[in-house]
Amino acid sequence: MDFNDTPEEAKFREAARAWLAANAPKHEAYSQEDFLKAAKAWQLEKYNAGWACLRWPVEYGGRGASAAEAAIFAEEEAKYSLPTGPFTIGQGMAAPTLMAYATDEQKKRYLPKLASGEEIWCQLFSEPAGGSDLAALRTRSVRDGDDWVINGQKIWTSGAHYSDFGILVTRSDPNVPKHKGLTYFFLSMKSPGVDVKPIKQISGQSGFNEVYFTDVRIPDAQRLGEVGQGWTVSLTTLMNERAAIGGGGGLGFDTAYALAKELEIDGKPAIADRAVREQLADWYCKESGLQFTRARTQSALSRGETPGPENSIGKYVGAKKTQDIASFCMELIGMAGVCMDKDLAALGGLLPQSYLGAPGGRIAGGTDEIMLNIIAERVLGLPQDIRVDKGIPFNEVPTGN
Amino acid sequence: MNFEFSEEQNMLRDQAVSFLKDKSPLSVARKILEGNEPYDKALWKDITDLGWTATTIPEKYNGLGLSHLELCVLAEELGRALTPVPFSSSLYLATEAILAFGTDAQKEAWLGKLAQGQVIGTAAVAEGPGEFSPTKVGASVKANRLSGTKIMVPDGDIADFAVVVAGGDAGLSLFLVDLNQPGVTRTSVATIDPSRSHANLAFKDAEAEPLGKAGEGASLLSQLFDRAAVLFAFEQVGGAEAAMNQAREYALGRYAFGRPIAGFQAIKHKLARMYVAIQLARSNCYYGAWALSSGAPELPVAAATARVSASQAYRECAEENIQVHGGMGFTWEFDCHLFYRRAKLLAVNLGGESTWKNRLISSIESDRAA
Numbered sequence: 001m002d003f004n005d006t007p008e009e010a011k012f013r014e015a016a017r018a019w020l021a022a023n024a025p026k027h028e029a030y031s032q033e034d035f036l037k038a039a040k041a042w043q044l045e046k047y048n049a050g051w052a053c054l055r056w057p058v059e060y061g062g063r064g065a066s067a068a069e070a071a072i073f074a075e076e077e078a079k080y081s082l083p084t085g086p087f088t089i090g091q092g093m094a095a096p097t098l099m100a101y102a103t104d105e106q107k108k109r110y111l112p113k114l115a116s117g118e119e120i121w122c123q124l125f126s127e128p129a130g131g132s133d134l135a136a137l138r139t140r141s142v143r144d145g146d147d148w149v150i151n152g153q154k155i156w157t158s159g160a161h162y163s164d165f166g167i168l169v170t171r172s173d174p175n176v177p178k179h180k181g182l183t184y185f186f187l188s189m190k191s192p193g194v195d196v197k198p199i200k201q202i203s204g205q206s207g208f209n210e211v212y213f214t215d216v217r218i219p220d221a222q223r224l225g226e227v228g229q230g231w232t233v234s235l236t237t238l239m240n241e242r243a244a245i246g247g248g249g250g251l252g253f254d255t256a257y258a259l260a261k262e263l264e265i266d267g268k269p270a271i272a273d274r275a276v277r278e279q280l281a282d283w284y285c286k287e288s289g290l291q292f293t294r295a296r297t298q299s300a301l302s303r304g305e306t307p308g309p310e311n312s313i314g315k316y317v318g319a320k321k322t323q324d325i326a327s328f329c330m331e332l333i334g335m336a337g338v339c340m341d342k343d344l345a346a347l348g349g350l351l352p353q354s355y356l357g358a359p360g361g362r363i364a365g366g367t368d369e370i371m372l373n374i375i376a377e378r379v380l381g382l383p384q385d386i387r388v389d390k391g392i393p394f395n396e397v398p399t400g401n
Numbered sequence: 402m403n404f405e406f407s408e409e410q411n412m413l414r415d416q417a418v419s420f421l422k423d424k425s426p427l428s429v430a431r432k433i434l435e436g437n438e439p440y441d442k443a444l445w446k447d448i449t450d451l452g453w454t455a456t457t458i459p460e461k462y463n464g465l466g467l468s469h470l471e472l473c474v475l476a477e478e479l480g481r482a483l484t485p486v487p488f489s490s491s492l493y494l495a496t497e498a499i500l501a502f503g504t505d506a507q508k509e510a511w512l513g514k515l516a517q518g519q520v521i522g523t524a525a526v527a528e529g530p531g532e533f534s535p536t537k538v539g540a541s542v543k544a545n546r547l548s549g550t551k552i553m554v555p556d557g558d559i560a561d562f563a564v565v566v567a568g569g570d571a572g573l574s575l576f577l578v579d580l581n582q583p584g585v586t587r588t589s590v591a592t593i594d595p596s597r598s599h600a601n602l603a604f605k606d607a608e609a610e611p612l613g614k615a616g617e618g619a620s621l622l623s624q625l626f627d628r629a630a631v632l633f634a635f636e637q638v639g640g641a642e643a644a645m646n647q648a649r650e651y652a653l654g655r656y657a658f659g660r661p662i663a664g665f666q667a668i669k670h671k672l673a674r675m676y677v678a679i680q681l682a683r684s685n686c687y688y689g690a691w692a693l694s695s696g697a698p699e700l701p702v703a704a705a706t707a708r709v710s711a712s713q714a715y716r717e718c719a720e721e722n723i724q725v726h727g728g729m730g731f732t733w734e735f736d737c738h739l740f741y742r743r744a745k746l747l748a749v750n751l752g753g754e755s756t757w758k759n760r761l762i763s764s765i766e767s768d769r770a771a
Contacts, residue, residue: 001470001691003402068402257765271766274759281758284765285710289681292688295404302402313677369666375676376669380649383664 003295005072006302012069016076019049024080036162039083043117053091053115060099060107061115067301075298086159090114090121094167094186096240101184101224101233110165110186122163122189123237124154124211129399131156132370134169134238135178135231136389136397139213141170141185148172148185148223150193150216156364160196160209163189167237168218169230174395181394182230187218203356251325251354253283255347259329270332279328286321290314312379315361316371323358326351404687410474417478420451425482427736430596433485434739439559439589439598445486449518454492457500462512469694473635473686480636481643483743485596487521487556493632494555495522498564498625502575502613511562511577520561525551525578525602526622532756535619540567540604542576547584547609550601555750557600558589564612564625565604571616575625576609584608594742626751627704631689634704634711637747638682641711644718644740645675648725655727662725671721678714685710702768705761712748712757719744 005013023045030038046052047061054070056062095114098107113119130137139152150170166189173181193216198206225233257280260271270276293313329351330337339345340352362368376382389397424444433441448454456472458464472492479488496515499507514520528539528551540549547567554563565576584607587600613621649672652663662668689707692700719740723730730737748754
């Protein structure tokens with residue numbers, strides 16, 4: 001049992017480190033206003049040097065690297081504060097779906113531009129009536145000659161406002177049970193009839209959008225998978241979602257620990273308070289548990305194995321931990337804890353900002369409850385829930401609000 | 402990166418699993434729990450014959466000279482089977498103390514016998530209720546004679562010797578004390594888990610021999626507990642997983658409202674949370690195993706994270722296992738209570754969760770101050 005790379009991995013890590021040290025620092029400073037520009041510049045830098053989308057075949061803009069190598073690069077890259085967010089969905093979810101279902105010509109057209117960061121993709125899945133029960137989506141697709149005509153609405157679409165393309169699941173046949181009537185496409189977000197409206201979140205930010213479709217035409221050539229096979233295609237996308245979103249990130253032990261050293265309770269450093277210490281220890285154990293779970297995952301990759309759905313624990317544990325730490329730290333600060341004035345607030349207002357953003361982490365990419373279902377069903381082999389809509393034509397399934 | 406047990410270590414695990422399945426089903430733990438024997442003597446002999454007691458003892462003392470990783474593998478499987486033998490006392494406490502602090506002569510005197518199971522060792526620390534404090538130890542040694550009392554000594558009724566924490570001429574120190582001498586009185590005590598016996602020990606001018614540097618008792622005990630914590634944490638993870646599996650099996654077979662209760666989200670989520678707790682604990686345990694076996698300076702932090710998360714996981718799994726079983730889980734007849742008892746026993750034996758959380762933050766503070 002060790003943390004050592006194999007000789008080949010060590011060589012790869014050394015090369016990755018050297019390249020990052022020479023190129024990453026100059027991309028670290030950017031403002032929120034030019035976030036997108038900065039992200040594209042960093043992605044292009046990686047692409048030109050052969051460090052983009054490492055696992056993809058070289059002909060599609062990748063490096064043909066192993067999963068273990070990709071994990072090593074990601075680990076080294078994460079040591080810098082780089083803008084990589086806008087590409088997570090396109091490279092992590094749309095691309096694997098294109099690889100599996102697009103024509104070779106399409107792959108050659110779209111994948112390299114995804115890898116270089118020239119084009120950004122979004123994922124048009126969730127709907128007002130289809131969230132955790134994604135297959136209940138209603139956006140209609142109707143065949144018309146060589147095209148399909150799309151009408152309906154998507155929601156929670158991250159980055160739709162700056163995306164060039166989107167992957168889209170639609171209902172092509174409402175007369176069959178819900179999983180059987182879906183068809184999957186990709187489309188240009190510049191298509192006539194696509195209307196993107198930002199959603200203001202409780203954090204005040206607008207990371208995602210509502211997307212309305214009014215008589216949007218998509219060529220049949222942009223269909224991925226067979227008509228009615230949209231659910232199967234979606235699973236390819238979703239299998240990659242949790243890997244793309246992953247764990248980590250968010251507020252951590254270090255922030256809470258630093259505050260506890262600095263602030264006082266009863267005239268003594270908060271860190272001397274046993275209740276504070278116990279709470280900190282609890283988070284440390286969770287972070288450490290996740291860190292070494294990732295180490296075990298990486299060991300599996302190193303041996304050429306595919307890690308299973310047990311990875312779902314990362315997001316489930318991490319998102320709630322972030323929320324708890326934000327809440328705890330604000331209370332430690334006391335009456336000033338709720339201050340969000342950038343110039344006055346502790347840590348520039350990071351804590352209330354995280355507190356307001358944290359509920360999103362527990363919902364996006366599968367709610368806490370869905371993650372527990374995944375663990376229960378796919379890891380522990382427990383039965384699926386009883387589905388009262390099973391086998392019933394979609395247009396006869398009861399609907400509420 | 403290879404942050405997993407090796408193929409050879411997994412082969413050892415396979416052997417342990419099949420041996421324990423045959424020789425130590427839960428009925429064996431129950432037999433000790435319900436009977437008057439302090440431990441399963443025949444099973445203990447089989448285990449010593451297999452050489453498990455010799456695992457980390459160097460070959461020159463007739464041991465197997467394996468690493469602590471192998472011992473972690475065995476600990477997990479013994480914890481899973483609730484095996485009623487003095488393995489933890491004799492290995493994680495006594496053997497570890499002598500390996501870490503003993504003189505050549507002390508190693509010569511004890512390790513060979515420990516390896517072959519000719520003697521059973523333990524450690525005697527607590528003297529009363531409340532968190533253990535090095536400043537409140539009443540037992541003392543004068544001119545190599547120990548007087549005082551120790552309570553809740555694991556296997557104190559059967560052990561041949563104990564590592565005892567007591568005040569000495571140079572301050573708090575560790576001592577090796579032969580328990581088969583006239584100055585020692587043992588009184589068996591009833592505990593929440595009678596499948597592992599405990600005794601109170603009274604010493605009156607009992608012969609005692611210093612172990613490790615005199616006056617360093619607090620630090621030595623802390624080091625010993627760090628080592629033992631990793632090994633106990635593996636037992637806890639093994640037990641937690643067994644409890645989760647028991648709950649899973651029951652939920653799949655038990656029908657209510659016309660279907661297996663394992664299909665209800667309230668039960669599914671309960672089981673999934675048990676799984677999450679076990680995964681976190683297991684990963685922390687691996688880190689602890691790495692630190693213990695490689696002599697890493699990270700051991701205090703690694704041991705405390707393993708200990709805390711393993712105690713949490715076992716508590717959650719043992720409690721929720723009963724809950725999943727409903728009324729049947731509360732009966733003497735069902736085995737759920739065996740895990741419930743053992744979970745609490747192991748959670749407090751080196752000091753409870755709160756104590757270890759406190760230790761963890763102290764270790765982090767000193768690491769970061771350095």
